[in-house]
Amino acid sequence: MEVPMDDSPVVQNGVLLEKEELMKKTKEDDRLTNWRLVTIAGIVSCLNAVENSVLGIGEWPYMKEIDENATAQFFGLATSASKCGHAVFALIFSIWSWKTHSVRIPLLASRFIAIIACVIYLCIEYVENDKRYVLMSVYVLLGIANSGGTVLRGYITLCSSNEDRPRAFAVLGLSFIVSIIVGPTIQLLFSAFPYPGHAIFPGIRFHLYSAPIWISFILTILTVFVIHFFMKDIIREKPKKLRPSDSESSFSMEKMRYAFQKIKKSNLDWKLIGVCFFVKMAVTFSHATMSSIGSILYMVQFGWDGTTTVQVGSFTMVVFGVMSSTVLLLYIFCHLGKIVPQHKMFLFCTIAFGSVYVITYPYEFTSTPVARYNETTRAGCDPREYDWCFTALAVNPILYITVSLLVAGPAIPTMSTSLDTVYSRILGNIDQSIAHGAMTVVDDVLYMITPIFTTTMFTLYGVGPLWIIKSLVFVVIALTWAFNFKKIEKHLY
Template sequence: MKQKVADSEKSVDPVFRITSGPTSLEKDESDSSLDAKEECFSLADEDAEETNWRLIYITAVVSFLGAIEGTAVHMSEWPYMREIDPDATVKFFGIASSASKAAHALFVLIFAVWSFKYKTVKWPLIAGRIIAMVACFIYLCIEYLPTGRRYLMMFCYILFDISGSSPSILRAYIAAVSMPKDRSKAFAAMSLSMTLSIICGPLIQMAFTTIPYPGFTIIPHVKFHVYSAPIWIANSTNFISIAIIVFGMKELPRKPKTKKPKKPSIFELEGLKMRIQKIKKANIDWILVFVVWIAKCGKTMTARSIGTLLPILMMVQYGWTGIETVRITSFLMGGSGLLSMFVIGSFMFCKLGTIVQPRFIYLFSISLFTMLYIVTYPYKSIGVEVAMYNATDNTGCDPDKYSWCEGGIAPQPILFLCCMVFVFGMTMPSSAISLDTIYSKILGNIDQSVMQGAAVILDDIMMVITPTYASYIYTLLGLQPLWIMNGCIMSCVVGLWIVMLQKFKDYS
């Protein structure tokens, strides 16, 4: 059985992750989970022996344009919120992030049902881009509000994540326009396009760091500066995306009706019940399934907590300004993106997944991620003092908001940033590839749609819970307790994986 990569939308943190789209490098040619997805679409020529590479590349471009919007905008969310609304707190930012992820999870399902029920790809994608355009327009006009701007920003975050959920339907589209023998390359094109967005998004943001807030006034209350410039660029990509979707992509015809009884869809109650009954009868090692779920949740939770707090740490722990935070975050994302491309390339071209068993690759990934919390822990002996509060720039540790400011210790900034780039760049793609490969093999030759969906739901739950968890712990107790808690979670995951390592041998 061949290698298969998890959906990066569900496996990589927003600061270092791609916000949406399919990323499987290799798909099992007999992967039954695709059967359910291909119920939506079929190739125009049932006897076609060639993959429609034109549509593959067009789809990759659409996915890239949608993802680059998220990567460019996300880096400046906290600095901008703090700039225009002094009442914004870390707790509120965490709640806003959780709300946006909850909306994302809900609309992934809504867009999937829409696409399946009405046999369309174009309209859900166009709807997503229109929602993104509305979000951009509102975001640019936020300063019309005299007070409470953080609430409107939270609404914009929700709209951005809703728009980012529409490209999730592209997995089925790629499966429909590619032949089984070419499916690995087709999903690899998607994976590379999404990874490129991690690199290009920060470059867009970096290009405007020379225009500090408040920048240039275009019309009253609408300005062009370091925080709004990516929104202008993102809005232009929405027009380009819609044009490509309308004129470049094509709806795929339904399969011709036959006398053969139609298999109930997973979106129908009967279809769901039927699949659950088949899963109950299947010879699945449920212990290993639960181990995979636990490992996935632990990794997602700890990685997402870093993604939520990273810009906050830069401004509070080190006292860096909003522009400095955006600039440094751009370097971090660009560096981790380049390293991720190297890792993905090693799986694609060097066949790393066949040279080293996936169970060992995943063990290496989670062990390295655990070491991140040990190496970057704010030790008193090698750490630096938390920056004092600067009321002018609204940076540093404000003792009125954080009771732990006095005597607080932060990690060495150079060590902290270098570890973030290396660990996220190395572990995110490798852990996603290896864990999804193992999980797929554990499930075996069944319709995997329900079980894959269960893993996605668990991942979404962690994505919703974690921002609030991380922001509250950090606000009340500081970085040290949060790092200890996350380190303990990852240590438990590593320990559990080592205990079960031999049992994974048959699936590696």
């Protein structure tokens, strides 16, 4: 139903709606879903995410390749610095968007920062020593650039109705998953160009680690074009105070909407909002652990060289992306968000995901000794860096990859979409830009702390203790969610 912004009458199916009926319908769903803008937001989100996914798997191998002094702990520090930049600027961009009533301006600013990061990355060969620090600066700039996408979450809530919210968030989630497919596919295609590759200009080379950044640079330019020419800001102006004469003589839908916003704001369930924050933090901790040591695990425990790590990691991410995309397409076209209660879906996926770490724990009957260090490939467990090299076990890589994909593929996008939907419903009919920005900041704080914690734990004790901690984290998530099940349910129906 389209609600006018003036006092003109509303006709639906040939029937003139009375004010009371119009108010009832507006209360149930106070905005239409603009699928064109939702789709554009998804495209921008996808293009932004590609620049991250094209670098993800090759970051550690490349740092190890160009700087022999790079360690796992330094890589964790660099990753944390990137997330620190993301956290700070996610809040800055969110406030900027809220103050200016614009998503276009913060997004364009973030894309220009991404362009600078790409140029520095491509020119790294001009640096003689300590190249790891240059890569760290690139990670920080990319983290800042990617934080601009935070404003899209609040933008989605303005573009969609309550009823269509799961599908709208699924579009955003699908854009991210598509980037996971595209990015690793690009890495896989260019894995035939091993380092040092071919010189394009003096000091600028084309190889499996630099090829993705060329693609990222081009896509960033394309993103600027899409934002500038196709994205539209949605401005929801604050109306004047209602006067008795206004309510008696005229009927303004904008005034009524503002009244509903004030009511919703005064009745926010802060306890459930806190539960959503806590659960999000716990899930992020687990995901950040895996992203921090994924490529390190391949090289140190399995003994794969940089090229093999990129190839296997890229293929794995492509399969993961296809599986995740299938789930999100079910949300968009089959209305999975309406068929299955989202709070129940989140609990089920939490339990399933936690079981991954139980199954892939390095038991003696499913594992072999970790790979020995190879000076030529710089792969394998180096006893000079890890004290546990001669005693630790590495789980069978086929078992690890298979189980992780079968569960993580459908579980991660489902958990993200269901939690976003529940959180949005709990917040109610308010401008949610700052609320989602705050969630992103908390998210980033975990991404900032976790890589340092993860790589330090891995350096000192190996993967076993990490898997135990991750399993316990998911137990806590499931229990917290279950204890608040009934209260959450009231906000969904």
